[in-house]
Amino acid sequence: MSPRDQGAVAAPGVGSDPVAADPAVPPRRSDATRAAILRAARERFAADGYDRATIRAIATDAAIDPSMVMRYYGSKERLFAAAAEFDLRLPDFGDLPAEGLGAALVGHFLDRWEEDETMIALLRAGATNPAAAQRMRQIFADQVGPAIRALAVRAGVSSPGGEPALPVEQRAGLITSQLLGLALTRYVLLLPPVVGMDRAELVDWLGPTIQRYLLGRP
Amino acid sequence: MSPRDQGAVAAPGVGSDPVAADPAVPPRRSDATRAAILRAARERFAADGYDRATIRAIATDAAIDPSMVMRYYGSKERLFAAAAEFDLRLPDFGDLPAEGLGAALVGHFLDRWEEDETMIALLRAGATNPAAAQRMRQIFADQVGPAIRALAVRAGVSSPGGEPALPVEQRAGLITSQLLGLALTRYVLLLPPVVGMDRAELVDWLGPTIQRYLLGRP
DNA sequence: CGTCGATGTCAACGGGTGTTGGCCTACACT
DNA sequence: AGTGTAGGCCAACACCCGTTGACATCGACG
Numbered sequence: 175m176s177p178r179d180q181g182a183v184a185a186p187g188v189g190s191d192p193v194a195a196d197p198a199v200p201p202r203r204s205d206a207t208r209a210a211i212l213r214a215a216r217e218r219f220a221a222d223g224y225d226r227a228t229i230r231a232i233a234t235d236a237a238i239d240p241s242m243v244m245r246y247y248g249s250k251e252r253l254f255a256a257a258a259e260f261d262l263r264l265p266d267f268g269d270l271p272a273e274g275l276g277a278a279l280v281g282h283f284l285d286r287w288e289e290d291e292t293m294i295a296l297l298r299a300g301a302t303n304p305a306a307a308q309r310m311r312q313i314f315a316d317q318v319g320p321a322i323r324a325l326a327v328r329a330g331v332s333s334p335g336g337e338p339a340l341p342v343e344q345r346a347g348l349i350t351s352q353l354l355g356l357a358l359t360r361y362v363l364l365l366p367p368v369v370g371m372d373r374a375e376l377v378d379w380l381g382p383t384i385q386r387y388l389l390g391r392p
Numbered sequence: 393m394s395p396r397d398q399g400a401v402a403a404p405g406v407g408s409d410p411v412a413a414d415p416a417v418p419p420r421r422s423d424a425t426r427a428a429i430l431r432a433a434r435e436r437f438a439a440d441g442y443d444r445a446t447i448r449a450i451a452t453d454a455a456i457d458p459s460m461v462m463r464y465y466g467s468k469e470r471l472f473a474a475a476a477e478f479d480l481r482l483p484d485f486g487d488l489p490a491e492g493l494g495a496a497l498v499g500h501f502l503d504r505w506e507e508d509e510t511m512i513a514l515l516r517a518g519a520t521n522p523a524a525a526q527r528m529r530q531i532f533a534d535q536v537g538p539a540i541r542a543l544a545v546r547a548g549v550s551s552p553g554g555e556p557a558l559p560v561e562q563r564a565g566l567i568t569s570q571l572l573g574l575a576l577t578r579y580v581l582l583l584p585p586v587v588g589m590d591r592a593e594l595v596d597w598l599g600p601t602i603q604r605y606l607l608g609r610p
Numbered sequence: 611c612g613t614c615g616a617t618g619t620c621a622a623c624g625g626g627t628g629t630t631g632g633c634c635t636a637c638a639c640t
Numbered sequence: 641a642g643t644g645t646a647g648g649c650c651a652a653c654a655c656c657c658g659t660t661g662a663c664a665t666c667g668a669c670g
Contacts, residue, residue: 202646202647203637203646203647204646204647204648207647207648222520223443223519223520224520225441225443225444225520226443226520228626228627228628229627229628229629230626230627230628238647238648238649239648239649239650240628240629241629241630241631241648241649241650242647242648242649244628244629244630245647245648249628249629250627250628250629297519298519298520300519300580300581301441301515301516301518301519301520301576301580302440302441302442302443302444302516302519302520307580307581307582310581310583311581311582311583311584314583341585343584343585344585344586344588344589344593346585347577347583347584347585347586347589348586348597348598350573350577350583350586351570351573351574351576351577351578351583351586352569352570352573352601353573354573354576354577354581355568355569355570355571355572355573355574355576356569356573358519358569358572358573358576359565359568359569359572360569362518362519362525363518363525363528363529363572364525364529365528365529365532365565365568365569366529366561366565367559367561367562367564367565368562368565368566368568368569370562371562371565375562375610378610379566379605379610380566381610382604382610383570383601383604386600386601387597392593392596392597392599392600420616420617421616421617421666421667422616422617422618425617425618446656446657446658447657447658447659448656448657448658456618456619457618457619457620458658458659459618459619459620459659459660459661460617460618460619462658462659462660463617463618467658467659468657468658468659
């Protein structure tokens with residue numbers, strides 16, 4: 175195995191421009207293949223979950239040999255780790271009145287899920303694969319938790335220096351439970367009434383819920 | 393294969409007394425084995441999901457040969473169908489004031505999940521297995537939907553004969569999204585803040601949410 | 611006591627999986 | 641032009657899976 179291959183496991187940003195990466199690392203001829211593998215992997219993991227998504231099927235989708243997947247990503251587990259790199263891209267909602275935060279969060283997550291199936295792949299895989307579940311906890315800890323904390327602090331539920339009025343971690347957990355429950359019933363289990371509701375209806379119904387978990391009281 | 397074996401695939405009620413079944417069908421010597429298989433299957437499906445739960449592992453847990461599983465249940469798919477038989481046991485909350493329905497529902501689901509891992513098995517398997525997802529939709533249609541409809545009618549949101557004030561199916565879908573999201577984050581993904589909350593806290597926080605989905609407005 | 615069906619064990623089959631190593635090809639550089 | 645190396649394919653290995661059929665054992669019933 176070429177010594178350079180090992181270092182290339184870390185994937186670039188999900189939706190980032192494949193061209194114009196770090197100019198210190200010249201583009202390689204295999205970059206297109208790498209990207210094709212990653213794209214096929216995300217599709218398969220999202221559609222089938224970790225176990226049913228086979229290396230052979232992913233390689234067929236990417237129109238290459240299964241052994242190439244191993245050469246570039248080392249193992250199925252590391253391929254999944256690369257394919258499950260996910261950035262929620264949570265904005266800071268800086269110019270939004272505090273009353274609209276819940277609805278804005280619901281809308282942002284709906285948009286994010288529909289434009290990038292990585293999160294669905296993670297959700298499907300996380301139900302059975304411990305590593306995928308760990309990755310979801312990490313995304314929660316690194317992205318959801320801090321964002322919710324910042325929003326709560328800004329809106330005055332908790333002060334940056336002092337004691338939080340209510341544990342912010344639990345607020346983030348409650349918000350996640352509702353948002354992931356929506357993703358589960360809408361995109362994975364395909365529960366008919368949830369699939370049938372449109373974006374505006376979901377924002378209207380779930381917005382106040384998230385709003386209360388974020389800033390309200392039981 | 394004995395002709396009687398095929399008919400025995402349908403499992404008895406989940407927590408029902410294994411003795412004193414239909415007296416027309418005399419108990420068989422293999423009933424204990426059947427029950428042991430079913431118990432081991434539920435544990436394995438709940439812990440590992442459909443794909444990772446192997447017939448061999450289930451048979452080992454039940455202390456019998458894998459071929460017995462095939463003899464009694466025909467195939468892995470039919471074994472899962474038998475093990476995933478699930479009764480939510482939703483009460484009608486007859487003597488409860490309408491304001492307490494949301495909290496009562498949350499409490500009932502929490503109790504039900506903790507006393508019977510079948511629902512967790514279904515949730516884990518439903519994320520990747522289409523048949524399991526179909527079963528979840530069926531449970532929703534047969535048990536959750538009608539129960540929510542009855543509660544909503546009783547509390548006056550919808551009248552039995554007339555036009556519902558708001559689609560009751562969507563109310564049931566929203567309730568399911570929050571309750572399954574709780575199960576997912578608490579029992580499957582093991583999100584720390586959700587795992588750390590106790591029953592009373594969860595009822596306090598989620599109760600008003602379910603209450604609004606059941607009887608309120610966006 | 612002998613028979614027969616139910617209960618259970620054992621070994622194997624066919625197929626699919628992740629993974630590996632050898633080989634060929636084509637490009638880039640001197 | 642020659643050569644080294646990265647990119648790619650092929651065949652195979654070892655393993656595990658669901659499933660099957662042949663054979664042993666036990667219990668009830670004539």
